[in-house]
Amino acid sequence: MAKELHHIIGGKSVKGTSGRFADVFNPATGEVAARAPLASAEEIDGAVRIAADAFPGWAATPTPKRAAVMFAMRELVTANMGKLAELIGQEHGKTLEDARGSIQRGIDGISHILRNGSRITRF
Numbered sequence: 001m002a003k004e005l006h007h008i009i010g011g012k013s014v015k016g017t018s019g020r021f022a023d024v025f026n027p028a029t030g031e032v033a034a035r036a037p038l039a040s041a042e043e044i045d046g047a048v049r050i051a052a053d054a055f056p057g058w059a060a061t062p063t064p065k066r067a068a069v070m071f072a073m074r075e076l077v078t079a080n081m082g083k084l085a086e087l088i089g090q091e092h093g094k095t096l097e098d099a100r101g102s103i104q105r106g107i108d109g110i111s112h113i114l115r116n117g118s119r120i121t122r123f
Helices: 041-060 063-079 081-092 096-116
Strands: 007-009 012-014 021-025 032-037
Touching: 007 041, 063 081, 063 096, 081 096
Parallel strands: none
Antiparallel strands: 007 012, 021 032
8 A cells, every 4th residue: 555645734744634645656657656635625724724824934033033044945855865865866766866856956056055145034
């Protein structure tokens, strides 16, 4: 049986409630690797509400604290690049080299934000 995925809402794993799923195929093998829940309108509304409620706190967080969070995220992504590349390869059919390149572009984006002090203040 394929692995059943969950939503991540408010930093927590949440099992879907719609009863509807979409198969996630491994492009390299054509096999079903997982089942992803399709969110209900209520689940989407709830996730948007949680994000909107969290935004003012993040926007009010002092820049050095937000930068520390971004530095930590960059370090986690860098430290886990191998595992992330494997997962991307399984889900998207990319070679490990191509997947690592995608991850590196994400790391570069984080670095750009840190260097240029980009700040999102509106939702």
